[in-house]
Amino acid sequence: MTARCVMVLGTSSGAGKSWLATALCRWYARVGLRVAPFKAQNMSNNARVVAARDGGLGEIGSSQYFQALAARAEPDVRMNPVLLKPESDTHSQLVLLGQVDAALGAVPWKERSAHLWPAITASLDALRAENDVVVIEGAGSPAEINLRDSDHVNLRVAAHAQAQCLLVTDIDRGGAFAHLYGTWSLMEPQERALLRGFVLNRFRGDPALLAPGPQQLERLTGVPTVATLPMVWQHGLPEEDGLYDDGGGVAGPVHTTIAVVAYPRISNLDEFQPLKNVAGVRLRWARVPGDVAGADWIVLPGSKNTAADLAWLRAQGLDRAVAEHAACGGRVLGVCGGLQMLGEALVDPVDIAGNVPGLGLLPLVTLFETDKTVRRGAVRFGDVAGAWSSLSRLAVNGYEIHHGRTAQHAGMAAGRVVLPGGLGWQNAAGNVLGVYVHGLFEDAGVLQALFGAGTRTLDSVFDGLADVLEGHFETGVLPGLLAC
Numbered sequence: 001m002t003a004r005c006v007m008v009l010g011t012s013s014g015a016g017k018s019w020l021a022t023a024l025c026r027w028y029a030r031v032g033l034r035v036a037p038f039k040a041q042n043m044s045n046n047a048r049v050v051a052a053r054d055g056g057l058g059e060i061g062s063s064q065y066f067q068a069l070a071a072r073a074e075p076d077v078r079m080n081p082v083l084l085k086p087e088s089d090t091h092s093q094l095v096l097l098g099q100v101d102a103a104l105g106a107v108p109w110k111e112r113s114a115h116l117w118p119a120i121t122a123s124l125d126a127l128r129a130e131n132d133v134v135v136i137e138g139a140g141s142p143a144e145i146n147l148r149d150s151d152h153v154n155l156r157v158a159a160h161a162q163a164q165c166l167l168v169t170d171i172d173r174g175g176a177f178a179h180l181y182g183t184w185s186l187m188e189p190q191e192r193a194l195l196r197g198f199v200l201n202r203f204r205g206d207p208a209l210l211a212p213g214p215q216q217l218e219r220l221t222g223v224p225t226v227a228t229l230p231m232v233w234q235h236g237l238p239e240e241d242g243l244y245d246d247g248g249g250v251a252g253p254v255h256t257t258i259a260v261v262a263y264p265r266i267s268n269l270d271e272f273q274p275l276k277n278v279a280g281v282r283l284r285w286a287r288v289p290g291d292v293a294g295a296d297w298i299v300l301p302g303s304k305n306t307a308a309d310l311a312w313l314r315a316q317g318l319d320r321a322v323a324e325h326a327a328c329g330g331r332v333l334g335v336c337g338g339l340q341m342l343g344e345a346l347v348d349p350v351d352i353a354g355n356v357p358g359l360g361l362l363p364l365v366t367l368f369e370t371d372k373t374v375r376r377g378a379v380r381f382g383d384v385a386g387a388w389s390s391l392s393r394l395a396v397n398g399y400e401i402h403h404g405r406t407a408q409h410a411g412m413a414a415g416r417v418v419l420p421g422g423l424g425w426q427n428a429a430g431n432v433l434g435v436y437v438h439g440l441f442e443d444a445g446v447l448q449a450l451f452g453a454g455t456r457t458l459d460s461v462f463d464g465l466a467d468v469l470e471g472h473f474e475t476g477v478l479p480g481l482l483a484c
Contacts, residue, residue, distance in 0.1 A: 002128065002129065002131075002132065003034075003128035003130075003133055003134045004132070004133055004134075004164070004481070004484075005128070005134045005135075005136055005163035005164065006024060006133065006134075006163060006164050006166070007135075007136040007158050007161070007165045007194075008020050008021045008024070008136070008137050008138060008165075009138040009142045009154060009166065009167045009168070009183075010141060010167070010168050010169070011141055011168070011169040011170075011179035011180060012169075012170070013139075015169050015170045015201060016170060016199075016202065016229075017139075017168060018063040018067075018237075019235070020166070020199065020201070020229075021039075021063075021067055021136075022037075022063070022066055022067045022070045022462065022465055023070075023462075024135045024469070024478070025067045025070040025071035025135050025462075026070040026071070026462040026463060027466040027470070028071070028132075028135065029070065029071050029072045029073075031479075033131075033132040034130070034132045034133070035071035035072070035131060035132065035134075035135060036073050036079060036127045036131045036133075036134050036135075037064050037067030037068055037071055037079050037134070037135050037136075037137065038064070038079055038123070038124055038135070038137070039061065039080050039136065039137040039138075039139065040080075040081065040124070040153045040157050041081075041082035041083070041084065041139060041152065042060075042064065042080050042082070042083050042084070042139065043084040043085075043092065043139070044062065044084075044085070045085050045086060045265065045266065045267035045302075046061065046062035046063070046238070046267065046268055046269060047059045047060065047062060047083060047085065047095075047267070048060060048061075048062050048075065049374050049375065049376040049399040049401060050065060050068075050076050050077060050079075051074065051075070051077070052077050052097070053077065053078075053097060053098075057098070057375065057376060058077040058095070058099055058374060059083055059098050060077055060079055060098065061080045061083050062268070063137065064080040066237065066238070066458075067079070067135065067137070069458060069462070071135070073131075077097045077098035077123075078123035078124075078126055079123075081096065081097050081116075081119045081123040082094070082116050082119070082120065082152075083095040085304055086304060087305050088265075088308070092105070093304070097119055097123070098374075100372055104116075109150070110147075110150040111150075112150075113152045117156075120152055120157070121160060124161060128161070134161070136157060136163055138153060138154040138157075138158075139153040140153075140154075141154075141183060142154035142155050142158075142191070143182065143183040143186035143187065145186055155191045158191070158194050159191070159194070162194070163194060164482075164484045165194045165195050166196060166197050166198075166199050167197075167198050167223075168199040169198070169199070169200060169201065170202050171201060171202060171203045171228075172202040172203070172204065172231060177213050177216075180198050180217060180221075181217060184223065192221075192223075195223050196477075196480075197223060197225065197477060198214075198217065198223055198224070198225045199225070199229065200214075200225060200227070200228045200229065201229045202229065202230075202232075203229065203230055204231045207228045210228065224474075226474050226477045227473040227474065227477070229469075229472050230472065232468060234277070235464065235465065235468075236273070236458075236460075236461035237461055238269070238270030238273040252279045253280060254281075254282045255281070256281050256297070256451065257281075257284060257295045257296050257297075258275060258281060258282070258283050258284065258295065258297040258299060259285075259286040259292040259295035259298050260272055260283065260284070260286060260299045260301055261286045261287075261292075261299065261300050261301065261313065261318060261322075262285040262287050263303060263313055265303050265304040265305040265308060266303060266304075267304045267336075267401075268301065268302040268335075268336070268401070268438050269301060271301075271335075271438050271440070271441060272301070272441060274442055274447065277456055278447060278451055278454075279453060280453075281451065286318070287316065288316055288317070288318070289320070289321040292318070292321050292322070292325060293321075295325070295330070297331040297333060298321075298325050298330065298331070298332050298333075299332075299334075299338065300332070300334040300335070300339075300341050301335050301338050302336035302337045302438065303337030305353060306341060306346060306353050306366075306404075307346060307353040307354035307355075307356045308353075308354075309337065310346075310356055310358070322361070323359065323360075323361065326427075326431060326432050329387075329431050331387050331432075331433075332361065332431065332432045333434075333435075334362075334432075334433070334435070335434075335435055335436075335440075336400070336401070336435075336436055336438060337402070338434070339364075339406065339434035339435060340358070340364075340404060341359055342362045342364070342432065343358040343359075343362050343363075343364030343365055343409070344357070344360055344362075344364060344412070345357055345358055345365050345409075346358060346365075346366045346368065347365060347368065348367075348368040349368070350369060350370050352368045352403050352404075353368055353403070361427060362425055362427055362432060363408060363409045363412035363413060363415045363425075363427075364406050364407065364409060364415065364434070365408075365409050366404045367405055369403060370403075371403075372401070372402070372403050373400050373403070374400065375399065375400045376398070376399035376400070377397070377398075377399075378395055378396065378397050378398075379395070379396060379398065379419055379421075379423060380394065380419075380420075381393060381396070381419060381424070382417065382418050382420070383416075383418070384416075384426065385416060386426070386429060386431055387430055387431045388418075388430065388433045389430070390449040390450060391418075391449055391450070394445055394449055396437070396440060396445065396446055397439065397442075397443055398438055398439040398440060399439055400423075400436050400437060400438065401438065405422065408425075413428070415427055415428070416430075419435060419437065422436070423435060423436045424436065424437065
C-alpha cells in the first residue's frame with residue numbers, strides 16, 4: 001500500500017466534512033497526485049450509480065461520487081463500501097459494495113460491524129494500492145462513545161490507515177471551541193495522536209477576533225488550529241445532510257420559481273443543486289401548500305418510501321395544491337418516486353411500499369417488484385408537447401435507482417410517451433411530465449433548453465473549493481499531512 005491517508009473528522013453531522021473532503025480531493029489532484037475518496041459508511045438517500053466490482057453497476061453515496069469527480073478519478077463502489085438508505089425512522093436499506101444486502105440489513109446494528117469490517121478494509125486497502133493519496137471522510141462524530149465498540153466509520157478506520165486527521169467544526173453554530181475540546185477529550189490517547197489540526201468552518205467576520213481561543217485550545221490539547229474557513233455562500237456543491245438553504249439569494253431578476261416538495265424520505269435531492277446556480281431561478285423547498293403558491297413549477301422528487309411520502313403529501317394538503325396547479329396549466333415534474341406518485345395507482349404485491357392510489361395526473365400504474373433497477377447512460381427524448389416541448393429530441397445523460405415498473409393504465413386513454421423503455425410520459429395537455437431518469441438538471445443541454453442559460457461546471461466548482469483551502473490553511477499544512 002502506497003497511498004498516504006488524510007482523514008476529515010467532524011464534531012457533528014453538518015460540520016462540513018463532505019465539503020472539506022471534496023476540497024481536499026481537488027487540492028491534492030491539482031498538484032499532480034493520484035487521489036481517491038473513501039467513506040466506510042454513509043447514511044443518505046442521495047446516491048449515484050457507479051462501477052461495481054464485477055463490471056456491473058452499483059450505488060454509492062453522492063458525496064463520494066462528487067469527491068471522486070473532484071479527485072479526477074472514476075467513481076466506484078469501493079469508495080463507499082457501505083451505504084445506509086433510510087426508509088423510516090427505525091429502518092434503513094443496507095447497500096454493501098453497491099448492492100442491496102437484505103440479510104445483513106436485518107442484523108442488529110451493533111452486530112453488523114464484524115460482518116462489514118472485512119469489506120471496508122479490503123476496499124480501503126485496494127484504493128491505497130492504486131493511489132498516492134486517499135482522502136477519508138468520517139461520519140457524524142468520532143466521540144460517540146456509546147458506539148465505540150462497533151465503530152467502523154471513524155477512529156477504527158483512522159487507526160487502520162494511520163490517517164493524518166483533521167477535526168472540523170461549524171463555528172457558525174456557536175460553541176466551536178467546546179465542541180473541539182469535548183471531542184478531543186473523549187478520544188483515547190492513541191486516537192488523539194492521529195489529530196494533526198483543528199479546522200474552524202463557516203466563520204463570518206475578522207479571524208483576528210478569535211484570539212486567544214485557538215492558542216488556549218492548543219495549550220489544552222497540543223493540537224493547533226490549522227485553518228479558519230470563511231462562510232462560503234453558493235459554493236455550488238450539493239448539501240449532503242439536508243435541505244440546507246444557504247440564504248445566498250438569486251442572481252439577477254427572478255424569472256422562474258420552482259417548488260420542490262420536501263417529503264420526509266426525499267431522495268437524490270442533490271440533483272437539484274444546478275437549479276440553484278442558474279441566474280434568475282429561485283428554488284424553494286415545499287412542505288405545506290403555501291410553499292407552492294405562486295410557483296411556476298412544482299417538482300415531486302425521488303422518494304425512498306413512495307407510499308409513506310405520498311400519505312404525508314396528502315396529510316399536508318399538498319395533493320390538492322399540486323392538482324390545482326396542474327389544472328391551471330402550471331408545470332408539474334415528477335422524478336422517479338415522483339413519477340410513480342403522479343400515476344393512478346401503486347400496486348405492491350411484494351410488500352415494499354404498500355398499495356395506494358396515486359395523484360391521478362398521469363394514466364399510469366406502478367407495480368413494485370423485489371429486484372431493484374440500478375442503471376446509468378444516455379437517453380433521448382422523443383416528441384415532447386406543451387410546456388416541456390423544448391426537451392424534444394434532446395439527448396441527456398442520467399441514471400436510475402428505483403424499485404417498481406410503471407406502465408400505461410389499461411383502462412385509460414394513453415398518455416404521451418416521451419422517453420423510450422418506460423422511462424417518461426406526459427399528460428394530454430402537456431404540462432405534467434414524469435420521468436424515471438435522475439440527473440436531468442446536471443445536463444448542460446437541459447438547462448439551455450429550459451432556461452436558455454447554463455451554470456458553473458462542476459470542475460469550476462471543485463476548483464473554487466480548492467481555492468478556499470489555498471487561501472485559508474496555514475502554509476505548508478496540506479503538503480505536510482502527506483509527509484507525516
